[in-house]
Amino acid sequence: MKFPIKYIEDNLVFNTDNECFAYYELMPYNYSFLSPEQKQQVHENFRQMIAQNRDGKLHLIQLATEASVRDTMTRSKALLKGNLKEIAETHIDGQVEALTESIGDNQVDYRFYIGFKLLLNDKEVSAKSIWQDLILGVDDFIHGFNETFTGNFVVMNNSEVERFNKVAQFLADKIGRRFKIRPLTKDDFGYLLEHLHGMNGQDYDDYYYHLPKEQDDQQTIIKKYDLIKPTRAMIEQKQRYLVLTHDSDQSFITYLTMSDIVGELEFPGSEIFYFQQQQFDFPIDTSLNIEIVTNKKALTKVRNKKKELRDLDNHAYQSNNETSRGVVDALDSVDELEADLDQSKDAMYKISYVIRVSGRTLDEMKRHADQILDFYDSLNIKLVRPFGDMLGLHSEFIPASKRYMNDYIQYVTSDFIASLGFGATQSLGEKEGIYVGYNVDTGRNVFIKPDIAAQGLSGTVTNALSAAFLGSLGGGKSFSNNLLVYYAVLYGAQALILDPKSERTNWTRNLDFMADKINIVNLTSEEKNRGLLDPYIILKNPKDSESLAVDTLTFLTGISSRDAERFPTLRKAIRNVTQQKEPGLLKVIDELRREDTDIAINIADHIESFTDYDFAALLFSDGTARNSIALDKNINIIQIADLVLPDTDKTQEEYITAEMLSVAMLMIISTFAIDFIHSDRSRFKIVDLDEAWAFLNVAQGKTLSMKLIREGRSMNAGVYLVTQNANDLLDEKMKNNIGMKFAFRSTDINEIKHTLQFFGLDPEDESNQQRLRSLDNGECLFQDIWGHVGVLHFDYIFEHLYHAFDTRPPQTQVTGGD
Structure with a gap:
């Protein structure tokens, strides 16, 4: 089959029919734990984005990319700073071995591409523009003649490319009002093409597509060989699958296409692209070729269909027969669709929906295909594996390609396309950084960079470096907090931990390999500590x-x-x-x-x-008194023995004397922490406030904590608040200055509602309430700096870390104690 791509320039793809498509990556948006009303709003935004194109074509691709665990960890090593670098590298190497043994060398991630056919209908007609079009037409004829008879080069007129570039920029501005997008590059196209042709094990971020060009003021020339190079593979077409040999790798590929929609798709609940990410433990790719049928043409087709159905109805009446149930239902549907199209003036969409699934062996591929068929069948969608059409369906995934055949097309509205959940994600965290655990729903590794929120990165929803760890006793918040602070220090941070319960005394013993980097100040009532x-x-x-x-x-x-x-x-x-x-x-x-x-x-x-x-x-x-508390080590822990902290529900007037003194001491130490964060602005610092509720309950404590959080952002420092309930975090001003949020199991319904509200989720949503209530030890609801929400399981991997950070009594050996 003829390769459809003629030329690639930035995110523009020209095909052999001289059509131009602009491709963008739709940056995944958070969809987990949204209420039905919030999901409806996302649906409406996507529907409007689709509906704004009244003519032309669209191409949606869900691409299963691979991320190498080793490459990810190698990039993480590049982030290491400070005098604990060697110890950190040893930890990372151990994590690599443990993860590759449990999940393999690569993890699957999903990217979402959307391509728009660009139209030049809004150009003003003038003698000058007609003359330019004539020149371009002659140039195209000459270039086409040369390509046909020489076959080695593709010549592209720069003026034509520039015209489409302007249209693409205008389109990007319109889309960007509703969704975050990124224009694709040649590397994205190269990866997509090579992936479709059997490439395995290639880290997406490390892929490079070499596409050299010769350019002058008038035209650009590229070699055809360089254009088709990513497709180099031996393809053997069988009746219902392809055998691809790429380098030394062999894979079996089959394509499934949508043949019928046999029932109503109820939204929410029909977000196929979203649910696929957690449903399958193997990668799948999806292509949705969309041809826009204008409202006028759509109404004509619907009315013609209506006439056919009425003829069948009349024929049955004249023959003294009952009209079949199918005809009656179809007539009702056509009437409803006609009224909807006539009122809304929306277009109809002719779609070709194709799924690509692979396997290392033929049996593995068939097993994957059967699972997909069952999943779609449960959604009232019938898929088929067409006989002898595998190569044609394969070509539909190639950017700017045409629909292969009309046998399996569906006519749908923009509502149907929007309800598929294209771009909805379950991703959490960063691409590299500190490995803290995995997403419970998808199994994907979660990485955190605690210091990047204040960098003003595009797409983040916060620039706050502070974090909150919430939850009832025994859920794992202290353990997880300790683990994250520890790894942040290994990566180069400096930490000050305020420990009112003296639970970290054993750190120098359990972490003996870095005991000289830990400073524990144990403030007892001995005479040497006076004042x-x-x-x-x-x-x-x-x-x-x-x-x-x-x-x-x-x-x-x-x-x-x-x-x-x-x-x-x-x-x-x-x-x-x-x-x-x-x-x-x-x-x-x-x-x-x-x-x-x-x-x-x-x-x-x-x-x-x-x-x-x-x-x-x-x-x-x-x-x-002449003694002073030194904070010159990597980890500085201040422990105060004999503190008597008040219960969370106590008012200040009800405090006994010992409680008053205890809170006063916490206030003084937190003020001391302000001096700490003002040291060495180039180094990320963490002030960890365990049992933070104790001094957040008093006016002076509130003022000091807000000062810590506010000044911490400008001084490259984060305040980590460990407390039991989101309500302990005072007003919206403080909550808005908290970046990462970790919520562990809670059983009190009021606490659960406050936590969900803190996360920006619907506090009355019963499924969200139940999910928070049923979290296992070590699991938490996590919201990252991008606004993504999911269930994170903290993974300590190393036994010595478990023993160091576990705060439960010795007889209760459960992962992630509090």
Whole structure:
């Protein structure tokens, strides 16, 4: 069969009939966990995109591309920075071996191409344009004559290409208002052609198509050999399949085409392109060649069909026979379609729907084909494997090709095409980066780059570096949080972990290969730690120390800035202490007593009442403490023994003294964290707040956490909040500053609704509620920086990481403990 492509320029493909198609990649859009109303909106957007073309042709291709696990991990290695690079490379090598053993060398991903036939009908007619068309016609004749008799070169007029380029740009602008698209390149076309002709195991991102050109001001010349080079393969056509030999690889290919739609396709539920991604564990390709039938022509065809059906009805009546049920149903359908076309003025679409499936052996190919037939049959769609037509159906996948035959065409509306879910995805994460686990629904690996959100990449829905880990006890949020922070550090980040439960003491033992890179500060009530958390000791800037001293003491005493008598008194005493040579919180008490007023003495007595607790010694010093907390290691963990954290449902007025002191300490450490994120802006930093709800519940904690998150974005730092419920994350201002979201199992219906709302999903959708409720340990609902949502299973792979990060009691050995 004649190769249909005549010339390729950027995303333009010219065929041998001198038609020009512009091809774009439709960037996959999130479709998981959407409510029926949200799905309907996506459907309407796609329908409008299809319906805007009143004439011409469309070509939709769902392409199963391959991504090499080893190549992906090699690209991930290129992201490594810092002094843990060798350890990180060892981990990556171990991950490669484990993944290739379990899933093979390659993983399948799906890309969506859409091609539009370009028409030049809007050009103004003038003497000049007629003359240009005449010149182009003569040029085409000469070039065609040369190609016919020499056969070695293709000559293309640059002016003609430029004319189509302008139309393609206008088209891209229109499509871009509804969907994100990317113009294809020669490499995309080369991969597609070579893939169709039996290429296996080629990483999509590493593929290069060499298509040299000779160009001057008037024309461009390419060799025909270079154009057809990606199709080099030995093709043996059998009755119902092809045998392709590409290099040393042999594969068996068969094509299935849609023959009948025997029932109504209900939307939502008919998104074939979407469900195929999770239904099959083998790659399939789909081509949808669409010829647009204008409204006027469509009405003519429908009315002619209506006349035929009425003739059959009249004939049955005249013969004293009952009209068959099929004719009656067809008449009803035709009447409905005629009314719809007449009212909406929409076009009809003549489609050829072809599926390509392959196998390493003939039996494997047949098994795959049977699974596809069963899947489509459940959707009331009948597929067939035509006898002797395999090569023709194969050609339908080639860009700018014609429909091979009319035996299996269907007439449909734009609603039908939009309901197929073209471009809907279940992808999660990045193309490379930290391997954290796999998508539960598709089995595809999930990679994360924690530091790229703030880079302003096209297509992202957030530029926030912060993340939230939500869920009830025992679901796996602490384990998964530890795993992600650990790998981020291996890739070059620096972490400060605030651990109020002292659950990370064993890290230096279980991670002994990097023990010298971990700094655990265990703040006990021992005398050597006295005053380490005193605002005047922990912060270097006196002004910052004074501000933190005010926040701490007003929180502990409950004095509001609106208190006209007590607040100025306390504020004056703190200011006087700040100006001393060796300031400390204990000296605030002395300053108040020196004031010698009833109010000052009352405040002094109130503050002094807190100093009796053993671990309060960490907060109050006389200014002579000289120890400081160093944060110069890759992982810095601050643990405070004996903390008594309040329950989440407690109000501040209900806190006991120990709880007040505990929250005050968390506030001071989080303020200290602000100094941490201001160090070395070129290095990505993580502040990990375990049990974040404890200080998000108080006004000062809210202010500090927002400051951490806001300043972190500009200082290349992310704040990771580990808490139980999305409601702990305060208002929309904070939630909008959180990029990645991880939600683990929850059983409380109100928490589930808050979580779904936090993810931008319908909180009343019962299927979403049930999915969140039934997550296994180590599984979470994950939303990445692109807005994609799916169920992620964290995969630790290495036993030493499981033992290091598992926070459950020793007798409960379940993956991903909390």
